[in-house]
Amino acid sequence: MSRRRQKKRSQRDELRRRKGGGLRKAAAVLLGVALVCTALAAGLLFSGLIGGDSGPRRAAIVDQLSLTQPNPDFAESATNLLEQAGYTVDYFPGEEVTVELYRNLPTHGYGLIVLRVHSGLTREVSEEGATPREYVSLFTGEAYNDTKYPDETFVAPGEPVARLGSAVYYKGAPPLFGIAPGFIKESMKGKFDDTTVILMGCDGLKSHDTGQAFLDRGAGAFVSWTQAVTASHSDAATLRLLEKLVSEGLPLADAVAQTAAEVGPDPLYGAELRMLPEGG
């Protein structure tokens, strides 16, 4: 073998070695990319950002009231009741009750949602003044700022009223974002899967508008109060309702009727427990 041929072969081997090293690196990077993509997709699936969980045995306790009227016993007892009945429970304290939490609420596949939130009778405000209405909007724990969600804070074309509003516990209190029925109908993502929604705040069924918005979004039933209610009465009634519903396995309409009869109206404000659709 001539020296020239030997040299040519060694050059060829060197080239192959370099090429092989490059390919190996490329393969390692590609494998890494594949694993990262798979992990991210799995993570998103598990986090409920897509698809949601199709199983009906998930429940959420949205505890916006924990900011002003905390009742750790309620949260713990309700969680225990639901878990003993086979539900997995997500608990959201007041600080986590944001516009985005409400927006994504239907995507998690909850079978039962307990909204332990302030709900306020709505005033529709125009330049001519404010008109009181009988439907409620739901409180978040997120500070109000009309530049944060302008598409929903101001009126969208073709809609009569804004989807988000300014919510205060009392005149002069710092405003929070309020969730209007329009937000439930138009801004929430996905559909509820025959979900039972229990709104523990005031006046939820003084009018049917808010409850109907949940039903239109796929909820199976909406349970709430006919007038203002104290947190202590609403807490006691909701625990009794959950016992009847998930522990004793009563149909919702029976559970609501029996609970309403047992706990009675709110002793201070007179609110009574009712449900939509009426009569179950």
Next chain:
Amino acid sequence: MRKLSMILLTVGVIALVVLITSLTANRAWADPCGPDEEGWIPGCLGQVDDFRDTTALIGIDQDGDCLEDFSLVLGGSAKVERQSASDHTIDTEIVSMELAGGGLVLRAGKYDPVINPDINQNVSPTFGGIVEQAGNPALADSFFDVFFEISPTPFGNLYNHDAVRVGAVIDRVPPWNTTYLHPTPLCLALYSDPIEDWETPVNLVQARHSTGAPPPTGGIVELLVDSSGSPARAVQGSGSSAPPYAAIAGGLAAAAVALAATGWYARRRLLS
């Protein structure tokens, strides 16, 4: 190979973190804080209690004889900050109180430009405490040493230099429907300045304050409506509400391509 191992390890850790984060529910709640429990005070966490519908009764002597010349019923709100319990006591402070009635306004709490902007800046803060009863740990003695301002009066604004102590026995916090009072007799000199000894003939001879009922779980929500000339401005639709299916599909497609390329490379290496 070492690089490949590092990459795999990193990916594994990322995947684990994503899974743990997505599967862990957030459950943060405080310990219970009365009633119907013995020794409830050590479990109490700090917070601000908002009493929106309180009522006070004050008796005024205006000629210096310590006998009540008239009384006033005042109504309004009070905010009380309580610290987390330490041992068997809780430190408290009235951060703001404003009660009105009979043409007078009674304010208490330290001046604060946001929380308590209308009170004289030299009024002393009102501190208090909650102390578990030694003989009955289901109950506690709650008290406040109140410094206040009454305005307007014919003698100018009136202030106390010595605190008026009001107290009550409570079985929970917040203590709804509880009346704090000063035991009789009371004759507390009032001055026309919170610091200077500018005396007046006026004395406070009665003080009681009821915390009122718990507030309802309601509120007021204001929504803008679409009407001509309204402050609302129309917007061009709302943000997309579609889930990020495209991003997920893209990620999965990228994963598939990367896996195919890896397989192709491995096959090529094995066959060569």
